[in-house]
Amino acid sequence: MMLTQADHARVTAAVTEAEATTDGEIVTVVAGQSDAYHDVALHWAVLGMLLALALLATWPGLVETLHAIVADPWSEAPTARAALTTALIAAAVAFLLFRLLFALGPLRLALTPHATKARRVRRQAMTLFRTAAEQRTRASTGVLLYLSLAEHRAEIIADAAIHSKVSPDVWGDAMAALIVAVRDGRPGDGMADAVSRIGMVLAEHFPRSHDDTNELPDRLIIL
Structure with a gap:
């Protein structure tokens, strides 16, 4: 305008x-x-990261599915260490994806x-x-x-x-x-x-x- x-x-x-x-x-x-509402984008990214962790906690089978992508799918279920590492990586990826998504100014403004x-x-x-x-x-x-x-x-x-x-x-x-x-x-x-x-x-x-x-x-x- x-x-x-x-x-x-x-x-x-x-x-x-x-x-x-x-x-x-x-x-x-x-x-x-x-x-610019960059802090709003950061808040949404953190929320997205927490949402990813919540989904993994609700459906633990997702951890095994994600782990199988980078590990031998025929191996035994991931150890606790491997499961936590997978969850951490998933949370980091979710954060980065949300952060990238909210780099779009109109979307950031609309969801403020x-x-x-x-x-x-x-x-x-x-x-x-x-x-x-x-x-x-x-x-x-x-x-x-x-x-x-x-x-x-x-x-x-x-x-x-x-x-x-x-x-x-x-x-x-x-x-x-x-x-x-x-x-x-x-x-x-x-x-x-x-x-x-x-x-x-x-x-x-x-x-x-x-x-x-x-x-x-x-x-x-x-x-």
């Missing part, structure tokens, strides 16, 4: 229009993905728990907020609108002055408009719509002062 030049222009124009009525400053960021994706998106948004918006304005009136495309998740994080007057649930309409548009394949429209709604909230609580200046860039930032 890519944003076009027209999307960039639409979001930038929405930010400029929204900030015309408020002292608030809106920073818009779109990321392709918030995290929703709660994990939500935490990672929130963490990345907070990092960007501290870098790009937090206390970067004269009156601490910066807002970050962050969209992570792969996860279909977004975050709105407000600076101290805004947070003290506006409860997080007030951003619900903006978030809903953005997510619906993203699911419809219209991320540019969603970002622009969300910016307009954020601007209305800011204008209500922080109307524009006569000496207000544009302190943060209006352009859409792509990561």
